[in-house]
Amino acid sequence: MTVADIAAGRLPSLTPIAAASMLFAALVTPAPASAITVCVDPGHGGAYSNANANGLREKDVNLWISFDLKAELEARGHEVLLTRSTDRAVGPNDIATWNWDDRAGWSYAADGITSYPSGVPRDDLQARCDIANSAGADLFISIHNNGSVSTSVRGTEMHASAKDPLGMRLRVLVQQEVVRETGLVDRGVFTNDFYVVRWSNMPAILVEGAFISNASDAALLRDARFRKKLARGIARGVDLWLAEDPYRPKYPRLAGADRHSTAASVSVAGWPGGAANVVVTGGGAHAEALVAVPLARKLGAPVLLTRPDSLHPATASEVARLRPTAVTVVGGEDTVADAVLDELATAAGIPRASVSRIGGGDAYQTAVAVADAVGVTATGSVVLTRGDVLADALSVASWAAQTGSPILLTNPAGMPEVTAEKLAVTARARTYVIGGTLAVPGGQVEGVTGVVRLAGVDRFDTNRVVLDALYAGGSSLRPYAANGRTIVDALTVAAKAASERAPVLLTGGRALSPYTRLWITRQRPRIAGFVMVGGTAAQPYLTDWMLAKAEAE
Numbered sequence: 147m148t149v150a151d152i153a154a155g156r157l158p159s160l161t162p163i164a165a166a167s168m169l170f171a172a173l174v175t176p177a178p179a180s181a182i183t184v185c186v187d188p189g190h191g192g193a194y195s196n197a198n199a200n201g202l203r204e205k206d207v208n209l210w211i212s213f214d215l216k217a218e219l220e221a222r223g224h225e226v227l228l229t230r231s232t233d234r235a236v237g238p239n240d241i242a243t244w245n246w247d248d249r250a251g252w253s254y255a256a257d258g259i260t261s262y263p264s265g266v267p268r269d270d271l272q273a274r275c276d277i278a279n280s281a282g283a284d285l286f287i288s289i290h291n292n293g294s295v296s297t298s299v300r301g302t303e304m305h306a307s308a309k310d311p312l313g314m315r316l317r318v319l320v321q322q323e324v325v326r327e328t329g330l331v332d333r334g335v336f337t338n339d340f341y342v343v344r345w346s347n348m349p350a351i352l353v354e355g356a357f358i359s360n361a362s363d364a365a366l367l368r369d370a371r372f373r374k375k376l377a378r379g380i381a382r383g384v385d386l387w388l389a390e391d392p393y394r395p396k397y398p399r400l401a402g403a404d405r406h407s408t409a410a411s412v413s414v415a416g417w418p419g420g421a422a423n424v425v426v427t428g429g430g431a432h433a434e435a436l437v438a439v440p441l442a443r444k445l446g447a448p449v450l451l452t453r454p455d456s457l458h459p460a461t462a463s464e465v466a467r468l469r470p471t472a473v474t475v476v477g478g479e480d481t482v483a484d485a486v487l488d489e490l491a492t493a494a495g496i497p498r499a500s501v502s503r504i505g506g507g508d509a510y511q512t513a514v515a516v517a518d519a520v521g522v523t524a525t526g527s528v529v530l531t532r533g534d535v536l537a538d539a540l541s542v543a544s545w546a547a548q549t550g551s552p553i554l555l556t557n558p559a560g561m562p563e564v565t566a567e568k569l570a571v572t573a574r575a576r577t578y579v580i581g582g583t584l585a586v587p588g589g590q591v592e593g594v595t596g597v598v599r600l601a602g603v604d605r606f607d608t609n610r611v612v613l614d615a616l617y618a619g620g621s622s623l624r625p626y627a628a629n630g631r632t633i634v635d636a637l638t639v640a641a642k643a644a645s646e647r648a649p650v651l652l653t654g655g656r657a658l659s660p661y662t663r664l665w666i667t668r669q670r671p672r673i674a675g676f677v678m679v680g681g682t683a684a685q686p687y688l689t690d691w692m693l694a695k696a697e698a699e
Contacts, residue, residue: 180388181223185278187288187342188212188228189352192235194266197293197357200364205233207367208289211355214377215289222381227281229274237273242660244272244345254664271341279347282656284393284688285316286350287380288342291367293359300360301331302376305338305352309698312349312392312691320351320383327379328372330356330363347658347692349392353380396690397627399678400639402460405429406451408680409638410464413448416642421468423447425641426461426490427476428454433509433533434477435637436543436553437516441476441504442641443547444520449638454482457489465493471500477512478505509533510555510562517552517568524573527551530565530591531580532558537605538581540636540652541612544626547644551578561590569594581608605630606659609652613665617649623672625651627693628679635680651676655685658692666696673697 188209190196195205209230216226230236240260245253245268260269278286292303304321306313317335325332333354343350355376356363366372400415402408406429413421425442427434429451442449448468450461465473473490475482482503491498504519506512510533522528529546531539533555546553554565569577577594579586582601591597600615602608609630617623626643628636630652643650653662666673676693678685 180385181225182284182388183225183227183281184219184285184287184384185227185229185281185283185346185348186212186215186219187274187278187286188230189288189290190266191230191233192238194235194270196265197291197359199293199359200361202358202364202367204291204293204358207291207355207358207373209233210370211291211373211376212289214374215287215380218374218377218381219384222385224384227277227283229277235270236277237267237270239269241269241272241276243268244341252664252667254660268341272345274342275346279660280657282654282688283348285384286342286346286348287384288340288350288352290352290354292354292357294357295359297359297361300357300363301333302328302356303333303336303354305336305340305343305354306350307339307343307695308337309339309344310349310695313343313351315390315392316349316383316387317351319386320353320380323383323386324353324355324376324379327375327382328366330366347663347695348688349691349695393687393691395678395687396694397676397678401679401681403681404460405634405638406453406458407460408635409449409451410460412639412642412679413450413464413468416645417448417468420470421447422471424450424465424468424470424473424494425476426450426452426465426473426482428452428481429458429634430454431477431481431509432536432633432637433555434481434505434512435634436536436539437509437513437555438476439543439637439640439644440520440547440550440552441474441516443644444550445474447474447641449641451634451638452482452486454480455485457486457493462489462493465490466495468494470494471496473501475501475503476505476516477503477509478507481505481512506564510557511564513553513555514564514568517554517572520550520552522550522552522572522574525575527576527578528569528572528574529553529578529580530556530569530586530594532556532585535585536633537630538585538601538608540605540628540630540633540650541609542578542580542600542616543637543640544643544648544650545612545616547641548647556586556590558585558587580612602661604659604661606652606654607661610661610665613649613651620672621647622674623648623669624674625649625676626679627651627653627676627685627689629653629655629684631655632680632684635684639679653685653689653693656688658689658696663696666693670697
């Protein structure tokens with residue numbers, strides 16, 4: 147397995163490392179399965195250089211050590227990103243940063259401040275986190291060196307956030323190996339919420355190599371051979387940490403070998419004793435899967451997936467286990483061929499007449515047909531969302547199902563006539579429009595009853611906005627976390643989530659959106675853990691630990 151595999155989230159587990167941890171600790175180059183992506187952050191730079199003494203500037207020393215650490219980690223098979231490679235600030239411009247207000251709590255937004263009376267501005271620190279977070283790095287290491295008003299203070303120390311149990315363990319091993327390799331005074335390990343270790347999504351540590359303000363330590367830092375020893379100690383600590391198999395599952399997970407098998411796993415978990423009804427749609431028919439969710443909830447049924455022209459073996463097996471008395475296929479013949487309905491009847495052991503189809507000539511017509519089957523009361527709601535791109539709609543499927551709200555589809559180029567006609571004749575109290583005006587133009591909903599538009603800057607922010615609006619209140623929540631970029635897992639789990647009045651939270655796989663983290667951070671008291679949906683290709687175990695870091699008090 148290559149570093150590219152890991153960067154793409156294709157690392158199933160690090161279990162083989164655990165089995166060989168004793169041998170691994172002595173190796174210079176780690177086993178291929180242990181190779182990870184590390185973001186190395188040379189602290190300060192440009193206008194910022196905290197500790198300066200004995201002819202040294204901290205920003206320079208940090209960069210020198212970071213170059214050595216990069217070379218050392220790469221020699222061991224790891225992929226390395228640097229937040230800077232020259233003497234410069236990383237984020238001189240005003241960008242969204244994390245800020246605390248005693249009344250409003252946490253916010254993530256630009257604050258108009260790009261300089262501070264002392265220290266490094268949040269913009270620069272956030273820019274470093276953004277590099278690591280956007281890349282989906284497995285690990286973040288910020289390199290610093292210390293200073294003190296007392297020139298007698300010397301030695302090395304490591305820091306991590308208490309919200310990051312993997313980082314807390316890593317700092318111990320790195321400290322141990324740096325002291326062993328360099329002979330520096332052991333100042334121990336510390337718990338601190340330094341900005342970069344807190345707001346980097348992945349496990350993180352901050353290294354304080356030595357004291358520039360101490361003449362003896364400074365002399366060591368000038369020595370290229372010593373700096374290489376320091377880097378070697380850090381790298382060896384990382385490898386010892388990996389030998390402990392840190393990226394283990396943190397939360398329960400519903401997953402299979404592919405989308406069809408994952409849907410079957412969700413069905414087993416949600417309907418362990420079987421189900422009288424089953425809803426089936428095409429594994430590539432995302433719009434049909436979306437509109438099927440409220441129907442499935444009404445019928446008390448799981449949503450299963452199949453190939454368009456043959457019944458997937460995992461689906462056949464699950465249908466046989468469920469022993470339904472009726473199966474409903476959602477979508478036209480292009481979505482699920484008539485021959486598959488015959489196979490479903492055989493798998494379920496029911497007459498062919500007990501397998502029915504709700505569908506139309508396209509997804510928009512199918513949505514209306516399903517809405518007819520779901521129905522809506524005069525005091526109820528209808529959801530309207532874009533049908534050709536479903537990123538925004540993923541957030542609302544569970545809520546629509548639990549409230550019995552049918553989902554209708556439109557297109558930004560023009561609302562289909564069948565959708566407009568359905569909206570015109572349906573009595574309701576609210577029409578929830580999911581997505582901004584580029585997705586559902588304002589002109590399309592002029593005169594529509596009770597419009598409530600829920601939208602954010604992207605699918606993850608829309609997810610936050612929807613969850614804030616539709617899952618308000620103090621009740622405990624255990625969200626189902628699904629990859630918002632692969633789409634289908636978020637849809638197949640929605641019916642189960644609806645049965646528990648639980649939201650579906652969208653992750654980006656290896657890259658957790660700041661808007662996702664903002665929602666978690668604000669809702670911490672209500673969150674009772676997560677259920678992960680999808681295999682490690684969609685969501686590596688790193689995703690569990692990113693959510694755990696966001697959830698931690």
